[in-house]
Amino acid sequence: MEITFLGTSGAVPTTQRNPSAILLRRKGERFLFDVGEGTQRQMMRFSTGFGISTICLTHLHGDHVLGLPGLLQTLDFNERATPLDIYTPAGTSGDIEDFLDASGTTPDFRVQIHDAPPGNPVIEHEEYTIRTFETDHRTRSVGYALIEDERKGRFDRERAEELGVPVGPKFQQLHEGSSVELEDGTVVHPEQVVGEPRPGRRVVYTGDTQPTEAVISASTDADLLIHDAMFTHDRSDRAQQTGHATAQQAATVASRAGAKRLALTHISSRYASNVTPLENEAIETFGDDAFLPDDGDTITIPYPKTDIE
Structure with a gap:
């Protein structure tokens, strides 16, 4: 699983930072969270x-959706035929439809827009779920959490052979959770050769929000929390007025949630020349696993360390 930060600025872009857009790659799938202005160019720029x-849209403020018509048109010009699903906070799907109509965006491929109420799964896959959670901004808004299911425990081939299990289909039956009978009548059970289930990964993207208990709950044990951190803490009053968080508040959320890593995003243009105060503030509260990515940075989300032997 990889994350590419396509846009990390706040409402006003800078020469170094584009408006909000996060791309998550998992196996053969790509999920785009928010589509700030110029996202399609960022996708070209960073390949x-x-x-x-x-x-998945967190809310309908312009710095999170103005890139949508251009991106859909680019996909259409590239002869996309695969349908595309767009999730947006409950009650806003009609607004997105009107927005696309007003921009003359009528691609030849199917675009299905879905309302996504907080606290609900928007995608349920056999290996993972993407769920919404409630956020606190100045408009209808949600965050998204990609949560992988537990994986099967490790199969101990050496132990299976010691027990007399022949190499072949019985290995798979045991790994799938079924007991097998050997030629001499001995029964071998899965728990004899299969380890404990292994945890999957959890990635959480808040979009714009003040710190809330709902965000902390959604981020519990997250492998990566991508949190709004628009201001340093000396501007906490301004953060509250505008429905945003400070870097210190984001770090506190990550600490309380037990997140493993924290990425700060939606950075105000007032820090265009120096983001170090934001990063230092988060590190002071959360530790060295807090960081402030640049546009184009790509990070890998490994499986939990309990997976390593």
């Missing part, structure tokens, strides 16, 4: 490809 599976 992510356009094979998007799903678009």
Whole structure:
């Protein structure tokens, strides 16, 4: 699983930072979270490809959606035929439809827009779920969490052979959770050769929000929390007025949630020349696993360390 930060600025872009857009790649799927102005150019610039599976919008402020018509037109010009699903906060799907109509965006491929109420799954896959959670901004808004299911425990081939299990289909039966009978009548059970289930990964993207208990709950044990951190703490009053968080508040959320890593995003243009105060503030509260990515940075999300032997 990889994350590419396509846009990390706040409402006003800078020469170094584009408005909000996060691309998550998992196996053959690509999920795009928010589509700030110029996202399609960022995708070209950072060579992510356009094979998007799903678009998830956190809210409808311009710095999170103005890139949508251009991106859909680019996909259409590239002769996309695969349908595209777009998820947006409950009650806003009609607004997105009107927005696309007003921009003359009528691609030849199917675009299905879905309302996404907080606290609900928007995608339920056999290996993972993407769920919404409530956020606190100045408009209808949600965050998204991609949560992988537990994986099977490790199969101990050496132990299986010691027990007399022949190499072949019985290995798979045991790994799938079924007991097998050997030629001499001995029964071998899965728990004799299969380890404990292994945890999957959790990635959480808040979009714009003040710190809330709902965000902390959604981020519990997250492998990566991508949190709004628009201001340093000396501007906490301004953060509250505008429905945003400070870097210190984001770090506190990550600490309380037990997140493993924290990425600060939606950075105000007032820090265009120096983002170090934001990063230092988060590190002071959360530790060295807090960081402030640049546009184009790509990070890998490994499986939990309990997976390593």
